[in-house]
Amino acid sequence: MAVKKQKRHRKIVRFFTACFGFRQPYKVLCDGTFVHHLIENRITPADEALSKTLSAPVKLFTTKCVIEELKRLGQSHSQALEAAHKLVVARCDHDKRNSADVCIMDIIGEKNSEHFFVATQDVDLRKKLREVPGVPLIFGLRNALFLEPPSAFQREFVKASEEGRSHMTESEYKMLKKGANNLLETEGTRNSSNENDDLEDQRLETQTVKQKHNTTEGLGMKDRPQFKRKKAKGPNPLSCKKKKSSHNPSSISKKESEEGKDSVRSRSRKRKRSRGAKKPLQIDS
Template sequence: MRGKRSKQYRKLMHAYALTFHFRAPYQVLLSSTIIRDAARFKMQLGSMLSNTLHGEIKPMITQCCIRHLYNAVPEPGHEADKERWIEVAKSAERRRCGHHELETPLSEEECIRSVVDAKGSGTNKHRYVVATQEREVRAAMREVAGVPLIYINRSVMVLEPMAERSAEVREAEEKGKVRAGLKARRGAEAGGVKRKAEEEEGEEGEDEGAQEEAAAPKKKKARGPKGPNPLSVKKPKKENQEKSAGKKVEEERSVLRKAAKQDPQAADKAVKAEVAVGEGGASADGASGKRKRRRKPKESGDAASALKAEVGDEE
């Protein structure tokens, strides 16, 4: 098979698959005439059908067609061909048409039409592919939508183009898809217009708010030296100051305790010395004309009294 023809057949079967839902393995109804011509041209019918349809096949034959093969008379000198016909027919799956009870089989046209379109609705319900050499059968099958037709022409297997009835069904289905797409698009556009109007209203509201803000008088910032960054300024450590004062008091107390142990009168001397120093400072200040009064530190006085009490207890 040439490449151009093979490409055409592949596209054609793809169209049947999209519109009429054909799928592999394809069910091929064989007539007695195509079996006889394939044997005459020495063609391998199964492989040729598979190459033409571009997929696996499931060959089938009706009971009437088999009876026609048995009743056929071969040409003189070709009696062995009849055995080949019957072998090919037996290798195919038997399709029960219900005409086996008749004394004489129905014509292939009537039998195949009753199998393909049993109810006369003009549709190929079971998705059969018809392979026949009889023109009457092909003409009858063109009236049924979605029936691929195959025949042999001078030892070449041909797949017919899509019939008018099938093409009309395909075109109607494509138009329905286009209409559905247009409806969906219109609905989306309507929703988009509505959203756009809402967005424009929101933008207008924002513009009005911006205009009102622009019309309002702006507050002038006070100019001058800026203060230090509050994050870079160290905070006063109150707890550390209190701790340092407490430590100093404890150190003074420890010094006085040691001195009181060595000399019991040390505490009294220290107190008197502080008093004398305070009086001397006051007289000096008075002579200079400036009078200052120094207060005794409460902590030291408390410490001295505490030391006196401790010394008395020890004695």
């Protein structure tokens, strides 16, 4: 149950921060009835209890009119008076002390420009503040604190403001129309100036061409240089592969080996000489 309540409070706080620009630390404006409720139910310290309810740091405020009202209530609200003196006093421009609800309504104003959370037990005051856009309300129930969801008026106000932001106002429409007309006029003048510049450029180009043609005719020169055509050349010999010989290397090696063998054979054949003594020739007498 506590987790659901905390999620609901976070959703409400997110609504007011997104739609009305509330920022941390949140400012809580407390009246005498709320301070008295905190003392009676022993919800202390008050800043920690409220920061737990809003899931963010808070700063507590009250007014001089609220303090004066607690003084008039007497001894029964003496503890509440002491606690109220410890809170930050919000400025209210009242020469005479008014009632607490009137003082709070004056401080909140029409749009709650100070972004106050209002903590009160006064039912009538809460009913009035529901008709003011951007005023989140806090109240106590026994020993628990609750944050009221946005009222139907506040939701309708947010919806209407969003629709208004999505459409242009009359002043914005007039400004946009004026800017568009000025833009069209500047574009028109720019285009006319560009056309004049183009015509001037074309005229100058034609003049320069005529002058060049006259000078070339007077000198007997041709308009364009005559370039020689490149003839096809043979292939680069360095980039070509060498031709392979048609003779078979194996046959050549065989011939060489055969010739080598014949030479060896011829060398090996030597004439043998006899080592015997020669016989003397006999002469017949």
